[in-house]
Amino acid sequence: MDKIPNISGYTLVICEKVDAAKRIALALSDEFKTHTINGTQIHIIDKSQKKYVICSALGHLYSLGTSRKKRDVFPVFDLMWFPLSQIDKEKKIIWNRIQTISLLSNHASAFVNACDYDVEGSTIGHNIIKYSCNADTSKIFRAKFSTLTKEELSKAFENLKVGIDDGLARAGITRHIIDYTWGINLSRVLISALQYKASSGGSISTGRVQGPTLKFIVDRETEIRSFVTKPYWTARALVDSSKGPFYAEYSIDRITERKEGYRIKDENEGQEGTVEQLKMIRIKLSPPTPFNTGDLQKEAFRIFGFSPSLTLSIAERLYLSALISYPRTNSQKLPASINYLKIIKGLGRLGEYKKEAEVLLNMRLIPREGEKEDSAHPSIYPTGEIPTQGLDVRQGKLYDLIVRRFFSVFGENAIKERMQLSIGVGNKHYWKVNGRRTIYPGWLIFYEKYVDMEEYDLPALQEGEKVLIKSVEIAEKFDKRPPRFNRGSLLEKMEEENLGTKATRAEIIEILYKREYILGDSIVPTNLGFQITLTLSKYSKEIVSVDLTKEMESKLERIEVGQETPENVLEDTFYLTLKSIDELSNNIEKIGEELKTALRQTYFEKNILGKCPQCKEGNLIIIRSKKTGKRFVGCTNYKNGCRASSPLPQQGIIQNTGKACMMCGWPIILVRGRRIPWKLCINMNCPSKRRQKNGRQ
Amino acid sequence: MDANNITCAICEKQKASDGQFCEYHNISHYNIEQNYEYWKEAYDELSWEAYLKILIDNSENGIWVKEVAKYLITKK
Numbered sequence: 110m111d112k113i114p115n116i117s118g119y120t121l122v123i124c125e126k127v128d129a130a131k132r133i134a135l136a137l138s139d140e141f142k143t144h145t146i147n148g149t150q151i152h153i154i155d156k157s158q159k160k161y162v163i164c165s166a167l168g169h170l171y172s173l174g175t176s177r178k179k180r181d182v183f184p185v186f187d188l189m190w191f192p193l194s195q196i197d198k199e200k201k202i203i204w205n206r207i208q209t210i211s212l213l214s215n216h217a218s219a220f221v222n223a224c225d226y227d228v229e230g231s232t233i234g235h236n237i238i239k240y241s242c243n244a245d246t247s248k249i250f251r252a253k254f255s256t257l258t259k260e261e262l263s264k265a266f267e268n269l270k271v272g273i274d275d276g277l278a279r280a281g282i283t284r285h286i287i288d289y290t291w292g293i294n295l296s297r298v299l300i301s302a303l304q305y306k307a308s309s310g311g312s313i314s315t316g317r318v319q320g321p322t323l324k325f326i327v328d329r330e331t332e333i334r335s336f337v338t339k340p341y342w343t344a345r346a347l348v349d350s351s352k353g354p355f356y357a358e359y360s361i362d363r364i365t366e367r368k369e370g371y372r373i374k375d376e377n378e379g380q381e382g383t384v385e386q387l388k389m390i391r392i393k394l395s396p397p398t399p400f401n402t403g404d405l406q407k408e409a410f411r412i413f414g415f416s417p418s419l420t421l422s423i424a425e426r427l428y429l430s431a432l433i434s435y436p437r438t439n440s441q442k443l444p445a446s447i448n449y450l451k452i453i454k455g456l457g458r459l460g461e462y463k464k465e466a467e468v469l470l471n472m473r474l475i476p477r478e479g480e481k482e483d484s485a486h487p488s489i490y491p492t493g494e495i496p497t498q499g500l501d502v503r504q505g506k507l508y509d510l511i512v513r514r515f516f517s518v519f520g521e522n523a524i525k526e527r528m529q530l531s532i533g534v535g536n537k538h539y540w541k542v543n544g545r546r547t548i549y550p551g552w553l554i555f556y557e558k559y560v561d562m563e564e565y566d567l568p569a570l571q572e573g574e575k576v577l578i579k580s581v582e583i584a585e586k587f588d589k590r591p592p593r594f595n596r597g598s599l600l601e602k603m604e605e606e607n608l609g610t611k612a613t614r615a616e617i618i619e620i621l622y623k624r625e626y627i628l629g630d631s632i633v634p635t636n637l638g639f640q641i642t643l644t645l646s647k648y649s650k651e652i653v654s655v656d657l658t659k660e661m662e663s664k665l666e667r668i669e670v671g672q673e674t675p676e677n678v679l680e681d682t683f684y685l686t687l688k689s690i691d692e693l694s695n696n697i698e699k700i701g702e703e704l705k706t707a708l709r710q711t712y713f714e715k716n717i718l719g720k721c722p723q724c725k726e727g728n729l730i731i732i733r734s735k736k737t738g739k740r741f742v743g744c745t746n747y748k749n750g751c752r753a754s755s756p757l758p759q760q761g762i763i764q765n766t767g768k769a770c771m772m773c774g775w776p777i778i779l780v781r782g783r784r785i786p787w788k789l790c791i792n793m794n795c796p797s798k799r800r801q802k803n804g805r806q
Numbered sequence: 807m808d809a810n811n812i813t814c815a816i817c818e819k820q821k822a823s824d825g826q827f828c829e830y831h832n833i834s835h836y837n838i839e840q841n842y843e844y845w846k847e848a849y850d851e852l853s854w855e856a857y858l859k860i861l862i863d864n865s866e867n868g869i870w871v872k873e874v875a876k877y878l879i880t881k882k
Contacts, residue, residue, distance in 0.1 A: 338866035
């Protein structure tokens with residue numbers, strides 16, 4: 110092991126990430142030395158008045174675990190915090206980090222938890238100081254900051270809070286225990302149920318937030334698959350006027366009977382109409398509220414198509430580069446203490462924001478704020494620091510969105526005008542023409558890149574002017590079925606229902622994909638997803654109950670602010686867990702049967718590529734060779750003599766396109782790997798491939 | 807026990823406590839029946855068979871609705 114520098118009596122600062130440790134070192138002193146001990150980078154400030162050793166964790170170093178390892182044993186309540194390296198053997202690096210921090214703690218006289226100031230960060234720092242440093246509580250301090258700028262970090266270290274066990278850490282630890290207890294016990298019941306009916310338990314799980322989230326998707330899909338559309342009709346007229354022809358819509362948007370539609374056509378076509386009214390309505394559009402995590406994720410999905418987890422990871426990079434404030438926040442508040450003026454001046458030094466900054470610097474800076482608050486952080490805002498390194502394309506896009514949103518909240522109201530021209534035909538029928546225009550752009554000048562600014566003008570007609578209804582077009586339409594969730598809208602739904610936290614929502618969605626409960630960007634539940642939800646709803650409703658999970662979230666929030674105790678909340682959880690285990694255990698055989706069928710169906714759903722073009726009876730299915738471990742395609746009718754088979758690409762995820770090759774009739778697959786997704790016919794003897802080969806020769 | 811008595815008339819799922827379908831096809835069957843009146847009024851005259859055929863052909867309708875509609879036509 111590398112040697113520990115010969116100093117003592119220092120303050121050991123624990124950060125969450127490597128970049129944050131370096132920024133904190135820079136903020137505390139211009140002169141620091143960097144050493145590497147056992148693979149861990151540490152920064153040392155050794156001055157007579159200031160002695161710091163700054164090191165970083167790698168996220169969580171400890172994780173909850175149990176000594177009852179067998180996957181079908183339950184209930185499990187004997188939980189303990191273990192080094193993550195003991196739970197996940199591949200994380201040996203974690204053990205090295207724990208050892209290094211432990212050694213450094215021997216010569217420390219005080220400890221600062223400088224991990225991100227939120228529930229997760231407080232929990233990470235709490236566990237490290239408690240289990241790796243074994244520190245005396247009177248020597249433990251907490252640093253509170255929302256940006257990694259030098260100024261804010263210096264202030265945070267001048268005003269350290271005493272103590273380790275704050276509400277955030279208590280809430281974080283309680284959340285971990287609840288989720289672990291709920292998840293491990295119920296998942297083990299499901300695994301046991303499967304083992305009862307099959308040789309293996311498979312990869313099956315549920316969780317406190319996972320169950321209700323999956324239920325949203327299943328309920329939406331049920332609605333879509335059992336949707337019966339309704340017909341309706343719309344009428345549109347081609348109108349001739351002194352100012353030229355234009356289209357007008359009938360005053361009733363939804364005509365519910367076909368004969369009524371055609372009566373409107375008969376009674377209007379070729380008739381003279383009169384411009385009766387020109388209505389103008391001015392609408393005030395307030396500036397948007399500052400971004401919290403959910404709002405940023407939704408907006409980045411709407412504009413750039415970034416998944417919520419991608420947005421969060423890009424935002425983390427921007428935060429670690431000190432370009433934006435902490436991105437995991439519920440707050441829609443922008444306190445004056447962040448110094449608006451300084452930030453705007455800073456941004457004005459960047460050419461692309463110079464014009465906007467100049468406009469704002471001549472205004473009174475009062476932000477529009479939303480209602481949501483967060484005790485730990487304000488909303489997400491740019492720090493005003495200039496990027497020292499180039500941002501990649503995605504970072505650049507997200508940064509621009511955050512900057513422009515920040516500018517917008519200081520903007521004035523925008524005023525739009527909606528205009529409606531009304532044309533009467535024989536005192537019985539009315540037609541309308543709609544237009545819209547911007548009267549005063551207000552905040553839109555900062556955010557125009559990201560909003561629909563299209564304008565529609567009206568024909569310049571006067572009231573009383575005569576027009577001709579030249580023709581009327583009746584269109585039959587049908588109600589659209591509800592849309593499927595995508596990652597963005599699902600995240601929005603979870604947020605609306607207060608399911609999970611800003612830090613965990615995106616991760617839970619990814620778990621649903623990993624478990625093969627859901628598929629596709631436009632999210633569809635698999636047979637397994639359907640069955641898990643149906644089974645859990647049937648035998649233990651509370652597991653998928655949104656209300657129960659929401660109630661739990663609200664109790665956790667109360668722990669954060671000291672209005673609830675972890676003991677009370679854990680007692681409720683243990684009681685509910687035992688109740689659900691009982692309900693499921695009483696039906697274990699039935700549950701096993703249902704899940705086994707669903708697993709089999711999901712396996713086929715995922716691996717069947719289409720009908721076999723050779724025997725026309727079997728299906729082509731992806732098979733992995735036991736001998737070589739390689740995947741290939743074969744026919745399910747093999748036992749009856751069909752020998753159709755072909756090799757498959759060994760890298761990437763294979764998706765069925767549902768299409769057949771026009772040359773040979775074999776299925777076309779889509780391969781998603783590191784490169785751009787590509788389509789190919791899986792028949793290695795396909796004439797199209799021979800043609801390509803010949804072409805190359 | 808006869809398997810037909812315990813499984814849905816359309817899919818392999820278990821039959822719901824009422825009717826001949828599983829829980830999901832039952833919902834679709836209910837929706838088909840509930841919406842017939844609206845469709846009849848919308849088109850002035852529309853027979854039950856013609857309605858079922860439209861449900862099968864219209865792409866907005868859900869897959870389970872189409873399956874139930876096909877089943878009801880075949881059964882007749």
